[in-house]
Amino acid sequence: MSLDLLVRNATLPDGRTGQDIAIADGRIAAIEPGIAAEAGRVIDAGGHLVAPPFVDCHFHMDATLSLGLPRMNVSGTLLEGIALWGELKPLLTFEAVVERALRYCDLAVAHGLLAVRTHVDICDDRLLAVEALLHVKKTVAPYLDLQLVAFPQDGYFRSPTAAANLDRALDLGVDVVGGIPHFERTMADGAASLKALCEIAERRGLLVDIHCDETDDPLSRHIEALAYETQRLGLNGRVAGSHLTSMHSMDNYYVSKLLPLIAEAGVAAIPNPLINITLQGRHDTYPKRRGMTRVPEMRAFGIEIGFGQDCTMDPWYSLGGADMLDVAHMGLHVAQMTAREAMRWCFDAVTVHPARIMHLDGYGLAPGCHGDLVVLQAKDPIEAIRLRANRLFVVRRGRVIAETPARIASLALPGRPAAVDPAAYAPKAG
Numbered sequence: 001m002s003l004d005l006l007v008r009n010a011t012l013p014d015g016r017t018g019q020d021i022a023i024a025d026g027r028i029a030a031i032e033p034g035i036a037a038e039a040g041r042v043i044d045a046g047g048h049l050v051a052p053p054f055v056d057c058h059f060h061m062d063a064t065l066s067l068g069l070p071r072m073n074v075s076g077t078l079l080e081g082i083a084l085w086g087e088l089k090p091l092l093t094f095e096a097v098v099e100r101a102l103r104y105c106d107l108a109v110a111h112g113l114l115a116v117r118t119h120v121d122i123c124d125d126r127l128l129a130v131e132a133l134l135h136v137k138k139t140v141a142p143y144l145d146l147q148l149v150a151f152p153q154d155g156y157f158r159s160p161t162a163a164a165n166l167d168r169a170l171d172l173g174v175d176v177v178g179g180i181p182h183f184e185r186t187m188a189d190g191a192a193s194l195k196a197l198c199e200i201a202e203r204r205g206l207l208v209d210i211h212c213d214e215t216d217d218p219l220s221r222h223i224e225a226l227a228y229e230t231q232r233l234g235l236n237g238r239v240a241g242s243h244l245t246s247m248h249s250m251d252n253y254y255v256s257k258l259l260p261l262i263a264e265a266g267v268a269a270i271p272n273p274l275i276n277i278t279l280q281g282r283h284d285t286y287p288k289r290r291g292m293t294r295v296p297e298m299r300a301f302g303i304e305i306g307f308g309q310d311c312t313m314d315p316w317y318s319l320g321g322a323d324m325l326d327v328a329h330m331g332l333h334v335a336q337m338t339a340r341e342a343m344r345w346c347f348d349a350v351t352v353h354p355a356r357i358m359h360l361d362g363y364g365l366a367p368g369c370h371g372d373l374v375v376l377q378a379k380d381p382i383e384a385i386r387l388r389a390n391r392l393f394v395v396r397r398g399r400v401i402a403e404t405p406a407r408i409a410s411l412a413l414p415g416r417p418a419a420v421d422p423a424a425y426a427p428k429a430g
């Protein structure tokens with residue numbers, strides 16, 4: 001057998017050590033110790049963690065890297081961010097959106113992030129961002145899976161042309177139906193928007209991803225309507241509720257009724273820890289709410305959960321950097337998921353879970369899956385999160401598409417080691 005690539009001495013996310021990974025014709029041919037075969041390239045993983053690529057199931061690529069345009073968000077608040085996006089939108093050009101998105105994808109690839117679901121604002125009658133991101137999707141397809149959500153940022157009913165624009169965007173090839181029920185004028189309009197949007201998805205055979213209840217208002221209960229419409233239309237397993245921050249503030253008794261309904265409908269949840277912790281709770285004095293939705297509680301009900309990044313250097317968030325380990329790190333802290341098993345789960349929340357939410361084809365680290373993987377400068381998934389580990393190699397379809405030298409500091413201290421490898425500080429027992 002002649003291989004495209006052979007990765008030697010890998011530790012897998014499930015804890016198996018000393019594994020070789022063989023990739024032929026762009027797919028994983030075998031994972032076992034001591035594979036003997038010729039390969040176009042051999043990588044020695046040196047016992048480091050080898051994982052499937054990172055997946056971001058919630059992003060806004062039409063706004064990314066626009067920080068500073070047309071001016072900075074000086075206050076760092078959501079309100080100034082919204083005002084800024086309003087100023088920027090009419091100034092957007094096809095070329096500039098494409099250029100920023102491609103630059104972002106370069107950064108994503110460098111961090112082993114090879115699949116992104118991005119919302120794209122369709123409340124611009126030119127549909128300029130839609131056209132630009134459809135172009136980007138095609139351009140990056142050889143190295144990154146981009147999935148687009150038609151997102152009516154200004155409200156499906158509240159914005160007069162949103163309904164028509166959403167249909168136009170889907171006709172152009174946008175993959176997923178989006179919505180923002182808590183931004184409609186009334187709770188009733190919000191629920192009606194979910195009915196209309198889920199019916200569109202059912203008719204067209206598409207997935208649904210709703211910005212749902214991104215508020216501290218405990219009475220914002222659109223997730224209930226979303227679960228209901230999902231169940232009514234048989235869309236189980238095809239719908240996601242993004243943010244769900246109001247659940248943080250809801251009455252416990254109501255949540256005890258709500259969670260089984262979400263589980264029954266097979267609606268997935270997409271918290272965005274970096275953004276939720278910074279944008280929610282802004283009307284509070286002290287104690288100040290965290291705002292992130294109830295991750296461990298949803299998990300206990302078997303609800304599918306993927307952590308999203310939401311923003312990188314845009315009007316709403318000046319930080320970020322296409323690093324899903326940053327997202328997992330924040331999610332772990334905000335949800336206080338410090339049990340060993342829960343920390344491992346946080347790694348899955350930026351890899352296998354979002355891949356399932358996006359219905360990615362051939363994703364995973366198993367024979368028959370695409371030959372896509374990341375070699376991390378860390379011993380295991382918990383260590384990868386702790387270190388926000390360096391990505392030594394990023395592989396797509398059996399080809400190395402990004403490399404970063406190992407992060408090793410040299411020390412000039414008498415009587416102490418000459419070099420420090422942060423990954424060497426891993427605990428002895430797994």
Ligand SMILES: [Zn+2]
Nearest residue numbers: 060119211310
């Ligand atoms: Zn969002």
